[in-house]
Amino acid sequence: MELATSPLHRYLKDNLYDNYKSLNEGALAQYETSESFGICLVTKSGQVFKEGNCNKLFTIQSISKPLVYGLALEDHGREYVNARVGVEPTKEAFNSIILDEKTNRPYNPLVNTGAIATTDLIKGYRVTERLQRILDMFRRYTGREHEINVPVFLTERETGHYYRAIAQMMLSFGMISNHIEETLDLYFQQCSIMVNTSDLAIIAATLANGGVNPITKERVIDEHYVQDVISLMLTCGMYEYSGEWAYRVGIPAKSSLGGGITAVVSGRLGIGTFSPLLDAKSNSIRGIKVCEHLARDFGLHISNAAKPKLILEDLIEGVNSVQRGASLSGANLMGEDLSKEDLTNKNLVGAYLSGANLTGVNLIGLDLSGANLIGATLIKANLSGATLIGANLYKANLSGANLSGAKLSGFGLSGFDLSEVNLTGANLSGADLSGADLNRFDLTGVNLTGVNLTGVNLTGVNLTRVNLTRVNLSGANLSGTNLSKTQALGTDFTGAKFTGACLEDWNINSATKLNDIDCQYVYLKSGEQERRPSSGEFKPGEFTKLFQKALETVDLIFADGIDWKAFLLSFKELQAEYGEENLSVQAIEKKSGGAFVIRLEVPPEANKADIESQAKALYEIKLNALEAIYRNQLEAKDVEIEIYHKENANLWELVKLAANKPIQIQNTINVTAKADNSMVNNSNKESNFNFQNPQFGGGLINADTVNAQQIGNIISYTSEQKHNLAQAAAEIQQLLYQLSQTSSTTDEAITEAIHQEIKHNPTLKARLQSALKAGGLEALKAIFNHPLFNIPAETIKGFLEAE
Structure with missing residues (x-):
């Protein structure tokens, strides 16, 4: 079937x-x-006209620059951005390594x-978050998702x-941050985003329309900054x-080394x-x-005052008259091959398209309400923004179709039929499927980014590897659903049902909402393995406590081990600056090779990059200061100090160090960490104090393996004395660490707390008495040695003898 051709197409x-x-x-x-060669025009009202190969994908390269500049303006404002990047044209090549000599x-x-300085200004935590913001911006500009x-x-x-x-040159002048590799990675990725000719026209039309996408009607950039972007494109956009x-x-306009050009005719159209x-x-x-x-033909020059050869609006109006005369509303197109036809702006309400071939057809924004699409082939069709309310898609093939922003409300067995529809790889981002019944449906690999699935029934649905980022699943029924390797960043699960769901390797973050979850149990591995809880059911709120990520955290990575005294001293100073209530240790993890990761909880509004760099800097300062002390006290060479640090990084090895050196060491730090659950469950020791100590993963003092001869300068102990001394050292050091996390950390308060623990813990008391009897005050000094507190051994001896 041949459809009418418009004057502008011709x-x-x-x-x-x-x-x-x-040519x-x-x-x-x-x-x-x-x-390849493609031409596309998009008007400010959303009409699309194209010729040639407009679907060929290529890397955007330099065309990304003005768009990212607009995002930087929104992040910081004109004054801040212009202080780092000028707006003057240059006679030099675009890749010249030069800066303005005056500024x-x-x-x-x-x-x-x-462009590199502009990319450096994009806000976000790490490259991944900043890149996602750039990709989201491109999605708003073009109405579809993009890949790198x-x-x-x-x-x-x-x-x-x-x-x-x-x-490096700009860093030396203070024009960019010192995260050079991170910024360059982001810059290389923004230039490697894949687009086509139609995308370039829609981007230009969005700028021509004051920053609002004329097809999706979504605002992309603040209208106050559109002028900034367009002005620079006119004066600097085409290289030399x-x-x-x-x-x-x-x-x-802006061109790129990839062969694309995007051009903005303000108030009219994009090219x-x-x-x-x-x-x-x-x-x-x-x-x-x-x-x-x-x-030349349409008088599009910004300074044109002469009458143009052709009136663009006349050709566009001609399109409208042709379309009115060729309405396909209610038309019988059963079995027709429409894959080569241009259906732009056609009226397809109630059209009979059963069995029709619509492979790759552009159906952006079309009204297909009530259309019969039974068995239709819609492979890679672009249905973004289309209205499909009441359409029948029974056994239709939507493999690879783009349904971003499509209106699909009321989906179910009545109104909108997706029974046995192939949605493999389909893009449903932004679609409204609220109230849909997808019971036992297979959505493997489907992109559901931003979809509204409020109250949807997903019982038993296979969502393996599905992208649920920013999806609204509040009140959804996910009972028995397979969420293995699902991306659920920023997803709203408020009030959802999770009983029997599989959560193997699912990916959530602090923005994922898990409030008021209705769940009896879940599985952490497929095949109904690794049930949680192992027996019984979750109590109200337990699911959320188990899976909810901390609001904001900063990870400090110590790849070569850690000096704990240097860390605690630097951490105290960091807390003094940010406030103890705003900065705390959430977790300490020991990794392979002696590496440690310390996770800090920080306020949501905090600059995580600044906290991380400041923490590292303070640690290095304290470490360097302590090294001087270590050299003086140990009278050691650099090699010996390195050995000391490696031993110091193993939490319980600190005790061994004191025994192997023929000197008294007062500046070592003994830290014990709470082990994993299996280790904790094997411990019968409980403190009478309720301390809010953090969860630790990794190294701990194991009282069953520390030898008493590793503590202090004691020459010989009986087997029982060795065991008692090791047990006492482990328990006291853990108690001291717990006490260091409380608000009352004066020497007097800590000493009194130890006194109370000795009174109420007869096992500990007996071990300390045994240590005192075997090794005297030197044994007590070794056991109570701590960098933050001065615990007199004589006082402890008095406690033991008085009780």
């Missing part, structure tokens, strides 16, 4: 595509292997120096020494050709072109010709 084909497709001059862009700033954000070309990214990272030179471009074409044949200044030869032709 213009694009006859005057532009056919006219320039035979084969120039060098093929890096990473491209074919001479030491990059000249503008569209040359490489300025990983091979291109890795190639750029491996060969990007020139970019590192730029970054920018001045001549502004003179000849006069349309704000996207792609052709990887480049001129000497790295611009697409065909793309420039197309834009010149459009500017």
